[in-house]
Amino acid sequence: MSALFSGKGFSGNIKITQKEFLELRDIIYELSGIYLQDNRKFLIENRFAPRLSELEFKSYSDYLDYLKKHPKGKTEELMMLTELITTNETSFFRDNSQLKVFRNFTLKKIIDEGIKSGRREIKIWSAGCSSGEEPYTLSMILHEALKDDIRKWRIMITANDISSNVLKMAEKGIYTRYSLRTTPPYIISKYFEDRGNDVFRIKPEIKRLVRFGKINLNLDRDLKRIPRSHVVFCRNVIIYFDKKMKIRVLNGFHHNLLDNGHLYVGHSEALHAVTDKFKPKQHAGTITYHKI
CATH class of the missing domain: 3.40.50.150 (Vaccinia Virus protein VP39)
Incomplete structure (x- = not known):
């Protein structure tokens, strides 16, 4: 499996509240088994900001509603979620x-x-x-x-x-x-x-x-x-x-x-x-x- 995201990338202005973070964390855990510690809020903001901008959402609440209620959110976007939370740092003959x-x-x-x-x-x-x-x-x-x-x-x-x-x-x-x-x-x-x-x-x-x-x-x-x-x-x-x-x-x-x-x-x-x-x-x- 790809490793957990490193946090490199776009830094947006949309902030995630503690309640939104806990709700998104639960979705990620249910989807992939990856558990995000409380100190990962900044990394969530860092990685997800470009996607929220692309979807023209103003908040993480909008994104969470999309994941739970929109047909594409409940299918295609959940698959997109795995791309957002993982990164890949590997090479041939590693370790x-x-x-x-x-x-x-x-x-x-x-x-x-x-x-x-x-x-x-x-x-x-x-x-x-x-x-x-x-x-x-x-x-x-x-x-x-x-x-x-x-x-x-x-x-x-x-x-x-x-x-x-x-x-x-x-x-x-x-x-x-x-x-x-x-x-x-x-x-x-x-x-x-x-x-x-x-x-x-x-x-x-x-x-x-x-x-x-x-x-x-x-x-x-x-x-x-x-x-x-x-x-x-x-x-x-x-x-x-x-x-x-x-x-x-x-x-x-x-x-x-x-x-x-x-x-x-x-x-x-x-x-x-x-x-x-x-x-x-x-x-x-x-x-x-x-x-x-």
């Missing part, structure tokens, strides 16, 4: 210490077990894929690990986000050099097509392993649609949820994971105070979690 553990420990174990059992199958879920850098990175790692033998494996990387806009970007697979700032040069030359002017396109063999789709981690019906996974990546997402929502999402991951499945979360997203359904394992530079 490489985690990816090294995934490659050298988790993926190696899955491959060894697959060869031993004869079930050459790998299913990975990128839950909060943003504009696609993470799932495409995982596809590249799989290609590097399996090489020509990748054709002998059934591989599915399911990539989901709540934002329709970032999913459209991800499906195109076209990126600027900035998205490649943490990517090894040999990976760029091997798996990207250089289209000039610092624009790069993912090669078809990398795209082929990834399936994108919209998901709301706050909806059980969405979670149940995801194929059972060997590994779940959900990095830098649950930090924005309250404890109730964290428990709900982690229960969904636990249900989705196959026996002895692996969960990767962000470095600052420790699970010990939230759930006892995952066992942590310490590695050099990172922690992984395993389904109990």
Whole structure:
């Protein structure tokens, strides 16, 4: 999922009252599971002011009425709301210490077990894929690990986000050099097509392993649609949820994971105070979690 908004952007003159803020916060929470602390009022004003101006509203009360009563407000605008409250700061091969553990420990174990059992199958879920850098990175790692033998494996990387806009970007697979700032040069030359002017396109063999789709981690019906996974990546997402929502999402991951499945979360997203359904394992530079 896209990360919570950063607050960068237009600064308007429309102020939000405490009552309006609490009402809008409840709508956002119900929609996405993202909980906004009381000190986020300024960020709401910062991000929503251009939208209110576009709709020619004079106050947040007008906007709230639109969300609750207007046909477009109850449908299209609620989807727009997810774009307003999220932003996307990611890159290929981000948090490489985690990816090294995934490659050298988790993926190696899955491959060894697959060869031993004869079930050459790998299913990975990128839950909060943003504009696609993470799932495409995982596809590249799989290609590097399996090489020509990748054709002998059934591989599915399911990539989901709540934002329709970032999913459209991800499906195109076209990126600027900035998205490649943490990517090894040999990976760029091997798996990207250089289209000039610092624009790069993912090669078809990398795209082929990834399936994108919209998901709301706050909806059980969405979670149940995801194929059972060997590994779940959900990095830098649950930090924005309250404890109730964290428990709900982690229960969904636990249900989705196959026996002895692996969960990767962000470095600052420790699970010990939230759930006892995952066992942590310490590695050099990172922690992984395993389904109990």
